[in-house]
Amino acid sequence: MAANLFVIEAPGKRQALAQALRAAGVRDVLVLATIGHIGMNPQGFKPLAIDSEYRELAYRLKPDRERIAREIEDAARAAKHIYLASDDDQEGDVIARDVMRWCIPEEDKGKVLRVRLKSLAPSEVRAALAGAAPFEDASAARGDARRIVDRLIGSLSSDEGAVGRVQGSLLLELQSKTPVAGVMTYVAPAADGRGDWTAQLPVFAGAAVPDEIQAIAPLAVGASRQGTLANHVMAHDEILLSASLATERSLAEVSSALQGLYERGQMTYPRGKHCAVTPEAVRRITAIARASGAGFVPGLFTAVREPGGEHSHEAPNPMVIGLSLNRDLGLLPLDEQILVHVARRLIECGVPCEVQAPDPQQLRGLPAAAQGLAWRRRDAKGAVLWREPIKAGYRAWTSEQSLLHFMSKNDLGRPSTIVAHVSKFLNRDLVTQDFDLTKKGRDWSAHVGRLFGHQNLSKIIENYIEEHKKAPSLMVADMIEMCGLNNIPTDQQQDYEYEDFEISTGNFP
Structure with missing residues (x-):
């Protein structure tokens, strides 16, 4: 077993991270991946498994992650240093906490440090390692609070219609706005x-x-x-839309290609919401521009930030130099089309x-x-x-391109889930081709409107979570009060046997 254990989310970037760590001077490394979230609540909402004080009663390790948990546990026992290097965002903090809870033996928790990797760029890896610190459970509070409040809102689903924070708010926004x-x-x-x-x-x-x-x-x-x-650097949602239009491929195909580029170390973190890049990225952009004969002026490129800062992924940008910027996009594989598309826009932000x-x-x-x-x-x-x-x-535009643009402009959904929300919404027969509500859409919208007070709860909740950080149950109580959802029924505090859960078959978000 290795002396330095790094635990990340995506198995596809294990090799790229190992290479970045070697470049940063870290040796004797083992990188293991959780394959996303390892924790779960019961499927459906029967039982809800949340008590009257908004505490989860049955959040547990996913059965299909038990093998991974054992593998991490074995490696942790043998390691001298353990680094929880899941993504530097609220979901990454939840995953890191769950690894700490279920995968790290009690006697080995003192060896654990949280490493906030914003990308696989050498400067970002070095900055993350320099800022490594003991893991704090409180860092997962925001992600926990979002998961709990979303489960509470989802439990309002009934025969009158499915209820979800994002999709319900989207349905209400479509009553008064047009994509x-x-x-x-x-x-x-x-x-x-x-x-x-x-x-x-x-x-x-x-x-x-x-x-x-x-x-x-x-x-x-x-x-x-x-x-x-170009006026500005593109963040995740704009890249999704513009790349889909440029390549004439679906959002899911573009999203999958972005993730693949990231996991292979060819692009920085693709779901960044900030429109700035690091000085190291500007140097790469300069080299790419010169190789393609573009008149890029680094001093005109003003969207620059230094490595570091909480939850501040840089905007997606290429990690490789040799790109065919002057070729017809249609002659390139999809992954390269998207990488070239992003690189062109970045360069244009510095072309006078x-x-x-x-x-x-x-x-x-x-x-x-x-x-x-x-x-x-x-x-x-x-x-x-x-x-x-x-x-x-x-x-x-295709319906999914229109809906993505609409959701992004109205603060609906997060980069990690927006494509899934677009697909799910369009498959529910709630709107026509022109985004008029169908009979089903009107019925569901009336139901959601009564429950939500005709408010964009998605935006309200996201804004609250970004601005507050305290115990999850207290944050959930604040959001329930703020959104006027005090009548949501909760379960009595008790223990549940996992195998006895009733699995709901309703059409829930």
């Missing part, structure tokens, strides 16, 4: 011949697609300012250009439908080779 169903792009010629002018309009579900505008006269530059080809608007006098001479559009042109003078002419016309 984007596609984008209409207009193109106008340029008087100087240095690239067309473009304008885009979102088209909302159920609305008529605007007519194309014919015979637009060439436009000259009216105003100009210095900028970069002139952000131009047309002469207002000329706009007055255009057809009425074209006068009010936000015409723009980003002139980078050939600083990148992969830019293609923008095509005029309407591009429809």
Whole structure:
């Protein structure tokens, strides 16, 4: 057995982490993976297994993780140092606590340190090792509180409809807001011949697609300012949508490819919510840009953060240098398409250009439908080779692309679960193709609305959890009170025999 035991979540990144640790000077390493969460409540809600003080009564080790738990236990006994290196987020803290609880022998708990790995980049690994500290049970409080409150809300499901915090809030938001169903792009010629002018309009579900505008006269530059080809670095949700549109592949395929890239050490943590990267990432981006002939200026790339900080994964970025940035995406395997797509956007955030608007006098001479559009042109003078002419016309989004965009804009769902929520919601026959509620959707929405007080409980609860950190039962009590859910029935405190659980067959979230 190895002297240094590292416990992570994803088995696919065991080898990549071992290599990163060797690069950081750590030797005699064994990396074991939990394969995600190892703890579970009873399936369904009979019993609910939560008492009147909002404490879980039957949270336990998953039966299919018992072999892994024994493997970790054996390795822990032989190791000199044990590092709980699950992801640096609230779910990772819960997994680390559960490993500590069920996999580490009592006499070996003094050897345990929590390592918050934000990515497999050498600088991040070194920073994480330098910040290693004894594990604190309180770190899992937020994840525990979310799991408990979600179970309590889910227990409100009945014949009137399934109830879930995220999907119920989504259903309510769709009563008053409409998702984007596609984008209409207009193109106008340029008087100087240095690239067309473009304008885009979102088209909302159920609305008529605007007519194309014919015979637009060439436009000259009216105003100009210095900028970069792209405005900002993309985080997880935007990468999912833009990569799905660029590759014409499903959200699930893109999400799976992102995870695979991460586990193989080719990309940093894919579910980052922050739009900044480390200085080390900027150096890689610079090298990639130079190899592709792009005019990247590192000093213009301002979305930079230093390693460290609680729950602050950097934005997803490539961990490899040799990328075919100038090739047609369609000629590349899906994983490489996505990696190239992300790299291009990162580089464009440091490519100087002139952000131009047309002469207002000329706009007055255009057809009425074209006068009010936000015409723009980003002139980078050939600083990148992969830019293609923008095509005029309407591009429809798939239902899942529209719903992902809607959920992200309305703070519904987390990066780790949003794709599953999109798929589950669309499979429930709650909305039409135009996102109007079906009869079932109206019935469920009325039921959820009565229970939720027509509030976006998903956003309220996520905001509360981000801002508070105390005992899970106290946090749950606060959220139940805040959301007006005081009438949720709970079980009496008692012991349960796991094999006697009644497994509910209802259509629950």
